[in-house]
Amino acid sequence: MRNIFIVISLLLVTSGACAADAGMGSTNGFSKADFRSEIASARMLKLLGVGGGNLYIAKQDGSVEVVDKEGKAVLTLAAKSGAAELLKHPEAVAVSGETVYVVDSGTEQVVMYALASGKYQGSFGSKASGLVGDFLLDEPQGIAVHEGVVYVADTGNERIQLFGINGVFLTTLALSGSAGMEKEYKLGEPADIAVDTEGRIYVRDEDTKTVKVYGPNGAYLRALPKTGKPVALYVAEDGIYVADEGSFAILKYDFDFNLAYSFGSNGEGKAQFKSLSGLAVDKAQQVYVGDSKKSLIDAFVVEAGKALEPLPKAAGRASVKWLESIPAEVEQLAWDGKETFYAVSKDKKGLQMIRKGAVAGSIKLDDMQLSAVTVDKTGAIWVLDSQGRRAVKLDESGKVLLTFGSSGSGAGQFRDPAAIAVSTSGMVFVADRSNHNVQIFRGDGVFLNALNGENSGKLSTPVSMAFDQRDNLYILDESRKTILAYSSGGQSLGEFGRNKEGVSLLSDPVALLAANDEVLVLDNNQVKVFSPKGQLLRSFGAKGSGVGGFNEPVAIAHGGGSNLLISDRGNKRIQALATLYKPEAPQQLTAQSRVHSIELHWAQASSPFIKQYRIYRSKSESGGFVQVGTNAANQFVDTELDADVRYYYRVGSETHFGYEGATSAVVSGVPSKYVPPALTAIQVETTPWQVKMSWTAADTKYFGAYRIYQKEGEAYTKIGEVTQPEFIKDALLPETKYTYSVSIFSSDGTESEKVSVEAITQVFNRPPLEIDVVQLRDVFSNSYKIYERDGIGRIKLTNNTNKSMERLKVTFQLKDFMDFPTEAKLDKLLPGQSEEVALKAVFNNSILTLTEDSSVQALIEASYFENGKRVTFNKNPTVNVYDKHRLTWDERGRFATFVTPKDTPLINLGRSVATQFKETKDEAQLAAALFDMLGVYGMTYIQDPSNPYQVSSGKVNTVDYIQFPRETLERKSGDCDDLVAFYSSALEGMGISTRVVEVPGHMFMMFSTGIAADDDSYTMDNMYVIHEDQLWIPVETTLVGNAFIKAWEKGAAAYYKWKDKGLTVLDVHAEWEIYKPASLPAATAKQSEISRAEIEKKFPSDHMSVLKISSQTKTRRYLNALKKNPADVEAQLQMGIILAKAGDRKEAMKYFDKVLTLQPKNAAAMNNRGNIFMIEDKHAEAQKAYLAATQITPKDAHLWVNLARAYKATNDTKKAKAAFIKAQGIDPAVKEQHRALALELLNAL
Secondary structure (H helix, E strand, O other), X not given: OHHHHHHHHXXXXXXXXXHHHOOOOOOOHHHOEEEEEEEEOOOEEEEEEEEOOEEEEEEOOOOEEEEOOOOOEEXXXXXXXXXXXXXXXXXXXXXXXXXXXXXXXXXXXXXXXXXXXXXXEEEEOOOOOOEOXXXXXXXXXXXXXXXOEEEEEEHHHOEEEEEOOOOOEEEEOOOEOOOOOHHHHOOOOXXXXXXXXXXXXXXXXXXXXEEEEEOOOOEEEEEOOOOOOEEEEEEEOOEEEEEEOOOOEEEEEOOOOOEEEEEOOEOOOOOOEOOOOOEEEEHHHEEEEEEOOOOEEEEEEEOOOOOOOOOOXXXXXXXXXXXXXXXXXEEXXXXXXXXXXXXXXXXXOEXXXXXXXXXXXXXXXXXXXXXXXXXXXXXXXXXXXXXXXXXXXXXXXXXEEEEEOEEOOOOOEEOOEEEEEXXXXXXXXXXXXXXXXXXXXXXXOOEEEEOOOOOHHHOOOEEEEEEOOXXXXXXXXXXXXXXXXXXXXXXXXXXEOEOOOOOEOOOOEEEEEEEOOEEXXXXXXEEEXXXXXXXXXXXXXXXXXXXXXXXXXXXXXXXXXXXXXXXXXXXXXXXXXXXXXXXXXXXXXXXXXXXXXXXXXOOOOOOOOEEEEEEEEEOOOOOOOEEEEEEOOOXXXXXXXXXXXXXXXXXXXXXXXXXXXXXXXXXEEOOEOOOOOOOOOOEEEEOOOOEEEEOOOOOOOOEEEEEEEEEEOOEEEEEEEEOOOEEEEOOOOOOOEEEEEEEEEEOOOOEOOOEEEEEEOOOOOOOOEEEEEEEEOOEEHHHOOHHHHXXXXXXXXXXXXXXXXXXXXXXXXXOOOOOOOEEEEEEEEOOOOEEEEEEOOOOOHHHHHOOOOEEEEEEEEEEEEEOOEXXXXXXXXXXXXXXXXXXXXXXXXXXXXXXXXXXXHHHHHHXXXXXXXXXXXXXXXXXXXXXXXXXXXXXXXXXXXXXXXXXXXXXXXOEEEOOOHHHHHHHOEEOHHHHHHHHHHHHHHOOOOEEEEEEOOEEEEEEEEEEEOOOOOOOOOOOOEEEOOEEEEEEOHHHEOEOHHHHHHHHHHHHHXXXXXXXXXXXXXXXXXXXXXXXOOOOOOOOOOOOHHHHHHHOOOHHHXXXXXXXXXXXXXXXXXXXXXXXXXHHHHHHHHHHHHHOOXXXXXXXXXXXXXXXXXXXXXXXXXXHHHHHOOOHHHHHHHHHHHHHHOOOOHHHHHHHHHHHHXXXXXXXXXXXXXXXXXXXXXXXXXXXXXXXXXXXOO
16 A cells, blocks of 8 residues: 555656646646546547547547447448548547538548438548649648538648538638737647637647637637647637647646646556547546557546636628539529529520429520520519620510610610629619620610719629619629629719729639628639628639539529529539528617516618527626527517516527527616506495405416505505405494405515595394205105205305304205205304305105105204304295106206116016027017017007107206106006106116117117127118117117017117207116116006917017027128138137027027038037027937037036036936036036036935
């Protein structure tokens, strides 16, 4: 331990000594930098940079490996693209947006890759990438990207080259400095380059071993404090980092260029360096130092420095983005303002139409020799015909609409027309090279004038013209190499294109364009950009064939927004480019104070490339601005602010490409507090003891409370504060006048004006405890149980005194029908307070004995305690009690009370049917048998003479009369609702689910067949109804006495007639949750049984018809399966089972026999044969079938049970017992499942 301590101490002293020797103060570097990890990297040559969360490492073989921050390989950037060599000696990496830029000194170019995939995207700066001439890169070593501009340290050429975001050459950075400082600001061997957020440029000059700092325009500012030997440079969000090989330390400078601290030392240990091979800094002060000798990267997290204030922001350098190249050999260009460009063809005998990046068509003009083209605001095409010495107006199809001009030098004549332009007012301007003039015509071709004014005599060789958005005209003079400008009124605005010394800034100008408050001139393979007043702003482009390269460009056109199109004769193409503007600061920013908000306004920018504005706010004028919103309009309201606090604002413009320009001057404002408006009105309600005030609720925003004041003498005293829009003042005197006022108090502590109101308490002439009947329902005795749960009505109790009432009790009773009164309790009723109380009733069974409708007097009693004594008040309202047959149709679910499946006469009726049709398990056949039995019995439909259903059902308040099913059975008649209740009850008693169907003026029913509906919605031509995913049979019960099939058909027809015209379905099962079936006294009458023979005699074919229909429906899917595959054993088996259950045993046996033909050892088919034999009492045949089934599947316990039953049927107890014991041995559970059989056989001797 002692030896280790000494070594560490020595390292610390060494580091401190190096810092001291370099004049860097005595800061202990390791207290500022936290070493985190070592990232191994075999064969590492240099750490190139960081971006997208990954590190970029140059390998010794020239490749670039991308790894994450744990050192895991992510991808490798390709060193070749086909045969083309991309990378030999990568020097640095910059990441911007979705692009990775690698500068390579071996291939002397910048190579672009996709950030996510590493896919090669192109290159620029070298001959291989299409650049030629003086702008070629020579062993470049550094790269930086800032606001769409790529800065390249062109080491061999001792300069900084600027390119657009995907390779368009912009310019060489013009370095400048004070007189006598040429040595300081000039570069000898620029190696690394970086740009901070303010646009300042940092260059590590290997020649002078210094880091030089320049302004955005190239003006020399200073050098960083002299160090030993800087070998790497990185500018991060919080400062400048320099790797110094002299001290093997990383030096951190703030943006005032003061050394903040240093860290690192030479050595073999962790956090020590054997070499400094690249430096990169990511967000959150994550510093990475490459060490090629140790084949690793050291990772540190360092103490944060102060970042540059993001605002105010100056307008950055404009850039250019290449959009696309369109293969086309064309001359002059013009845009129609929509989506079409018109270009003069190479042979000048027509126009080519260019849309969406491709030649989309052409207009042939064989009799012309075109020299210029333009499009006016109406979409008309204007061309100059140099052969015919004329101007021609065309429509979009090329049809000639107008011509004017002739050969000559007089008014309206041309010798060599070179350019044409149309103003927004429709005047046509024609420039003539040989006549040295510009002539002006009306839109119909009438000559107006020749251009005059101060500069008109200077025209020599006008070759190009353009109007700007203000209709100012710019004329390019080829021989003078200048631009002449004229206002929309024709006044001269001057001539520009020369420097102060009079030397032309143009060398070979051929065309110009005016757009976005700029004049762009195509000159000697470059585009030179001037302000409208003639200041040269910038240039871009260079000779070459690559991106943004030109080789004899001949025309330039505006493409909307900041887009340009340039036709290039030498490269046989049109290039589409976009200027990446950095807008000027918004002007005339003002701030207006509003309630808890500030409203900002500024002058609307005229530039079409501005997408929106960014709004920034701070509580300090000097800094700390953060973005609080964006808006496309020139205004913004900053809301939810604290009142009485000063806020400062700046606004910047953002382009459609996402670049922000300069920010505005700062403005400030102070949001005001909210002062609530006064209430509009106060409503007053009085009792003898209290006053209740209410009003319309105030806006909840900034709301605090309502304050209530009472006038006492001449002064108002605050008596309450509430948040709800009402206030009750009690304990007052009767017949007394009171004055109150109410105000609104805000959350800002402000108060509205008070609004006063007067109130006079009432005379005390009401009972202390007042009982008001709010609702008292009629009582239907058939559903008497619901009143216990839902109640019979409600009363309102009102305390008319000025004292609280406590322990209140309310009782309710209907004599003779209730054994005891029901009770409800209230703990307290305040003075003037009202409270509603529900009245519930528990009736006894005697209510069902009521034979006629009666009016019964109810007893309502309310009491409370006062001074230890109970005080009681009564109310005796009248209640209508209807006999058990009554209902109203306002609550249609009440009908369920009359569906009584558990009533004894109905159960007996169902048992009679089931007994006589015991072999039938099919719902439809059982329902048909029941219906036909009723016909034999003599049941008939008779319309209710007093309230027929078709009348009473449509009147919800009419009290209707309905029989209970037992009464319908006894009387052998009923109307439609009686018969529906009866038939539904009988079927429900047999276990068949039913529904009540109502249509306008009529009621019938339907029952479930238990058959699942098929996916194809099969209904047998609308004989069935699909409901709840099953097939249902509608039945017209009024046809009782007719065959069931007829009632079925009539019911189905009615259902589909009214299906979408008011038909409703009532689920009695659901309604029974509320309206229980009536509990009726024991029945005494007995019905005579109807035999099956009587039924079949009266309806001989009905049973078989239903059997066939039902069987066809149930077997449909299996019949379809057998059509596809007659050998489908499972389908054959299911056909037999279904037919057997339906009672068609003969047909069922055929299918079981067919199964055994296909599969002789099919135990299921053999077992089902046995089942049919048992039903037909052919016990011997059943025994043979079951025995054969057990031999096929001896482990099936249920087959042995069936065999035991068959033996027992022939009294062969010994064999029956043996078979059952066999079944029990296989499955002991059969003893419980067949308990009676087990007791009989297992106890047998």
